[in-house]
Amino acid sequence: MDSSANKPARSSSEGSGWFTSPFSGYSLHGSEAIQVVLPEQGGLLGPATLLSPTVVWARSPEEPGALSRTRTLSVCLDTGGAVIGPLTGELHWSDAAGGALGLQLRDVTRQQGERILTLLDAELLRGLAVPEASPLPVQEELTGAERMGEVLRKIAAMGHKAVVRRPGQTARMTLEGLDEAAGLLTWHCAEPLADWGPAPMELEVVGYNSAYRMLLETHARAGHRWVTRLPERMWRVRHRWHRRVSAPEGTRVRFEHPLWPELGALQREVVDLSYSGLSLRSGTGDLLFPGLFLPLQVETARGERIALRCEVRHVSFSQADGRRLCGLEVRPLNPADAVAWTRLVSETLSPSTRSGEDWLEPLWGLYEASGYFNLAGRSAPQFDALRRDFTELSGRTAKLPHLFCQTVWPSERGVEASLSALKPYLHTWMLHHLGRRPGKPAQAPPVPGQILRDIYQHTLEHTQIDPDLRWMISYAESTVPWVQRTHLAFAQRLGAEGQALVMPLRLMDAECAEMSDEPRGEDVEIGPASIGEKLMLARELARTRPASYVEALDFSRERLELRGASRMWMQEGLTRERRVLVARREGVAVAALVLELGPPGTNLFRLMDAARLFPLGPEGPDTYVALLDEARRWFALRGRTAFVYLCEDAGGYARRARLHDDPAMRPFLWVIPASRIPEFLEHIQEQSVGRQQRSHPIPVSL
Known part of the structure; x- marks a missing residue:
């Protein structure tokens, strides 16, 4: 031996x-x-x-x-x-x-x-x-009878499997019934002799996208049937919801066993991978087991090396040859490895798509050919001033996958389609810059709609890497047929559940040099909002706006000043700022102006340089023209020549305020929870397959 x-x-x-x-x-x-x-x-x-x-x-x-x-x-x-x-x-x-x-x-x-x-x-x-293995991390706390009832009814209807946990003990359960009036749950237990004592038992249910954890008190028990009281709260924890595909040929991992380094340097074949995990073939002597933390290095066929921190989550083995299949949860070791890992996985998941930083000139040509620059009454020459900023920023964003994603579908014609995403708020990603070139490339996919499916899939799966992702938003044009069948139809399907938001609005251009020239009024004072006035605004938004709007756009009391999101961008040397100004009459705030700033070229419709107005009293709208003039001064001091006003009311003051938009356009704000992204991707697949082939362009997202 x-x-x-x-x-x-x-x-x-x-x-x-x-x-x-x-x-x-x-x-x-x-x-x-x-x-x-x-x-x-x-x-x-x-x-x-x-x-x-x-x-x-x-x-x-x-x-x-x-x-x-x-x-x-x-x-x-x-x-x-x-x-x-x-x-x-x-x-x-x-x-x-x-x-x-x-x-x-x-x-x-x-x-x-x-x-x-x-x-x-x-x-x-x-x-x-x-x-x-180690418990899954908590992502969201669920409280309230209505919200928990929705989850529990779904668990019962779908027959999702549950596991009761005590240290070193498990019992498998299935939820059979829910009596909300009596506050009781009925479970079928596969281990009827299990004895859990008087303390609450921890139970985890694995669903389609997530797992749910709860503490339950036993009410009664008879054989295989357990009756428990409804939990006071539940926790949604991350489950493996990333798609896995076979690894590229020649992809291997190298590692040393952290407990027994005398086993030497080991090299094993990678079977499949996803953004959050991989599986590998191991031998009988590797001595891997669930819960083991394993540093390893992935080596691709082209010689690229990526360092990962891993935890072994599952080990299965063949009796015939003793070979094992090990499933690992992975995290890149540092930002450079995160970029390399994201690129490897995205190219494997969607081999027809690429990141956009290598295709910037053809990408600009796509925007021109797709009619993207014609949205909202614009024309291509109006975007020329942003071209340099867009190109410079796009070259940087490829190294910041935690904030940006730019997807292109290349062909011999240049770029056939593109879709981008960025993270403007703490728990929110925004889809934007979607365009599709008219006609078909010479090497067109055999299945209709494959190009659109690929770019949506690549972009949305990229956002799912973010453990803080809770919301997906976009500003889209409702008169585009593709939007009607995809974004709008999906949101309407979720509308009955209160799971989505479609808010019509107007996107109005404001030139910083084009002041209204209206007198402010001697009784109107404009200045930065005090702490009390910010709290007043937060309360007003909570009262007048849907919860999804407040949470997705960081308008909650805790995140109103955008500090969390600003910090993420500033750490990468990028500008991200929010400022709240108020108009006062006799010292009382009557309206609030919320200003947001982002790096030039981030969005070609200046959605990151935006203003919103909210009334805080009945006289508030009378001060809107003066507030918009103040917004012009604020943006001009920061080197901007224009900004976009996101108008959520009728906008009767637009002409006096010298705002401009195309009355034929019908834009809207679209919000869905992150948990519904896999369903949205399925909806995209259904609609793209049924889409008739078009000869005209498809501009969709601003």
Whole structure:
């Protein structure tokens, strides 16, 4: 035997930190085949309920205080026919209500690790072991009977599977019924003999896009049927909602085992990948297990190397050849690796699309050919002044995937179609700059609509990388047939659920040098809003605007000043600013002007250099012309020659304020929650396949 097999594992508390989570390895249920023995403490502790080469949990009647005086323990695993150990363990965790104790195993040799994992393989084949890994991060807290009722009714109707968790224990459940009047849930439990004690049990339900976590109190139990009280709150946690595809040929990973470096440098084939994960083929001697934190390097066929931080989430193996398929959750090591990983995955997911920074000249030609510059009564010469800013900024944005995405579909004609996205608010991405060249390229896809599907898919899947994504918005033109069938139709479908917003508005151009020349009025004072006046504005918006509007556009009380979003942009050397001014009469605020600034060239319709007006009293609209003149001064001081006014009312003051728009256009603000993006992509696919081939251009998004 190789002498290195007896070298101890590196301690999980050494160096850079833990190499596994406290719940790594496999949960064991319905079996007492593995007993945890403490020879120096009087013998049997209890059956193992969770096990890996670094952690063991045992169900025990012992009080943790009886063992806590002896931090370092001698531990043996008794399988009835053989004993693994003695191992060195430290008592780190306890769950008194569930009668479970958790021990961190230290200095486990490679040989001992192999024996533990072989034992767990046998339990896995018997159906008595379930892979365990660190809990999914909380993304959103759900409260209120109506919102939780919607989620629970969907869970019951779809038959989604649930798992009850205690440290080292699991039980599989299915929600059978919901009695909202009585406040009760009825579950079917696959392990009827499980005993969870009096404390609340943690349950996790896996849905289509997300998993939901909740704490439940048992109300009654009879065999397979459990009745619990409705939870007081639920948490939505991230589930694997990124599409996975086969990895490009020749893609490999290199790594060293973090516990047993004597295994040497290992190289393995990547089977598939997504933005948030990959799977690889591993051998019997790799000793990978769920919950193991694994630094590795991806190497592509063209020689590019990308460093990732990973956690093993799942391991399955073939009895025929002993080969394993390991699923890993991944995160790039640094911003440069994030750019490289995003590029690799996006090109793999959508091989026909590319990032736009290499296609800037053809992209500008696409905007001209598609009629994009004709939207809202504009013409191509009006955009020439923005061309240099657009080109310079687009060259930078490719290195900032957490803020920007620019997708193009190239062909022998240049660029066939393009769609971009940017992150203007803390939890929101905005789709914009959509154009489609008329006619067909020589190498046109055989399936109608493939080009539009590809650019939507690439762009929207890119936004889903962002763990803070909650909303998707766009400003689109409702007179375009494509918009009617896609954005509008999808929002109408969600309208009954209150899950989408379509708000008609007018996008009016304001030239900074073209003042209204109307007198302000001696009784009108304009100045920066005080803290109290900002709170007044936040309350007024919460009262008069849908919650989706307030949350998506950072108009909540906590985010009104846009500090979170501004910080993200400023860290990259980019301008992002919001300023609130108010008009006062006799010292009382009657109207608010909200101004936003972004880098020149970010949006060709200047949607990042925008103004909004909100009344704070019945006399508020009388001050709008004066406020818009003040907006001209504010933007001019920041080097802008024009801005866009987002008009949400009838705009009867537009002529006096010298605002300009095309009365034939019908733009609107479109908002959907991020959880509905996969459904929106399905809707795009349906509409693009049924789309009749057109010879005219399709400008869609401003």
